Amino acid sequence: MPDITIYEIAEEAGVSASTVSRVINGYPYIKKSTRNKVMKVLESRHFVPNESARDLVNRSTRMIGILIADIRTAHNSDGIFYVEQEFRKHGYSCLICNTGYEMADTVSYIQKLSQRKVEAVVLLGSIYQTHEVEEAIATYIPKTPVAIVSGSLQGDNVYGIMSNEKLGVMECVRFLVEKKRSCIAFGINHSSPLNLIKKEGYLEGMAKYAAASSPLVFETGKGVELMKESIAYFVKEHPEVDAYIFSEDFMGMIALQLFSEMGMAVPDQVSVIGINNSNFSKVSIPPMTTLDTKLYDTCQIAVHCLLDAIEGEHVSKLISIFTEIVERETT
């Protein structure tokens, strides 16, 4: 497309291109009359500067890359929202990459972000805590500040921000024990690093607060149907269980549906605790007790780490904040 340039504006306004550039960028020492003249032409022609050209000469794009495995999961889209919102306040645009779960694809996304010269990248999710990603960062964006939310990674330019979910899950166990639950099980939908941490929390919590009973962990795989089947199977195999902690609210939802169908009363016969304090936990029947993992806060911190790092300021490499149990009616 024969796009309009500052030269055409310059010609029409009877000045040089540099003058046009100056008024666009708010350079102060310009005669008021010429500024007005140029402004008028700018507006009448709906001029918008070409960002590619600007980026090239300014050597800065004011773009941020955000990586998530699947934008459709609530926790991820919430995270994007918080990160994008905060960056936008500071004048940055976000390039969002839905990488899927294959690390090879993730690596190629990191390459792409490097081509696009993003000024920072946010990795949303512990699944990025892998050697491949670490290497990709080291080879393609060794100087670009990177934050990983819910995880940690080696590298001078990478920052890890997480909430203490291990401790959080331990507290969930304690909470349940205090509610007189005697047999507590733990379910995850896949073995992400974060889920493994939660599992550790469960295990240590059991050892600490329910040493008498032996821990029960199961994994379901992803997808509504698969989760439901696996949970159903586990429930039948373990009728003695009177409390469940699930690695995600959504699993809790499915369990609640299942219990309802089986005629098991919640929380009288069985308690449920989810994780993340998502919308799901608010609209479930009954409303679900959940571990708030403070996504908003971690995202906020991640953005500010990155902003500082872009400015060249020193920031700490690893930050952890506290989780909080939100008690509702499934416990």
Place this chain on the structure above:
Amino acid sequence: MPDITIYEIAEEAGVSASTVSRVINGYPYIKKSTRNKVMKVLESRHFVPNESARDLVNRSTRMIGILIADIRTAHNSDGIFYVEQEFRKHGYSCLICNTGYEMADTVSYIQKLSQRKVEAVVLLGSIYQTHEVEEAIATYIPKTPVAIVSGSLQGDNVYGIMSNEKLGVMECVRFLVEKKRSCIAFGINHSSPLNLIKKEGYLEGMAKYAAASSPLVFETGKGVELMKESIAYFVKEHPEVDAYIFSEDFMGMIALQLFSEMGMAVPDQVSVIGINNSNFSKVSIPPMTTLDTKLYDTCQIAVHCLLDAIEGEHVSKLISIFTEIVERETT
């Protein structure tokens, strides 16, 4: 950052910059030996071309803009997923803009996309069906193909893709009437153009299939608490209602929670139909009957319209596909 350029590669490989450029772009007439020589240097230095420079000279960015009001709502993140996935298959990256509900902000996003020289834009949601947006398109991106899914808009370069939700909701009414429901109400959470269309469908459906009873429509406002309050209020005012159609599954979830708390049996005492066939409708108690509005298909069509338009091919300006009722256990 002193990024590495093709000139440094050229020097190290003992050739000219143009030769380097040629091997990068797969230009055929190059001696195998020099190609290999250059390739080797390219890889050893982890060279990645500067996209800003490429865009500038190629006059094309292979970037697509996607606008949504709030990425956190499931329907929106699903839409982004489908659109992004399909565009990526064709080598495009997506710049995702979370505009919020203010049209002034949307307009400034459209300006930004124009600066970034995106090659097409996707408007996800009927809320963009406004005069401001129409004007912004006409003045800032009059030559850029634009698709609006779930809506329509004037403009030579804009395409509207939607499913026939009016007819769909009419069918919902009929469906309920056939289930011997005698008093059917309709709830929306805000007055988007699409929700108004659904309302029309409800009204026409009532006129056609339930002429004896008078239609009952109410609006709740957004947010979990607000929705719940408003629904509760309406339910108390209208004990005669024995079936609800909600403009979104999420509203249905909240209603289901409310009915459970009130001891109203679903579907025996009251039926519920949601819209969109989202995950919510699958995990509700009981699983929710819903109108599938075929988001995947509309997104797919939108992308291919745009792809064709980018190629300069003629495509039809307005496309509508059919919805489908997914019967589960709330009816």
Place this chain on the structure above:
DNA sequence: TTGTATGCGTTATCAA
């Protein structure tokens, strides 16, 4: 098959 020269649209340096 390869190198030289030029331009893409903008900003920055230097003079005037």
Place this chain on the structure above:
DNA sequence: TTGATAACGCATACAA
């Protein structure tokens, strides 16, 4: 206060 002119990193027409 303003205007030439030279980059920015890459791709291509033209020459060789």
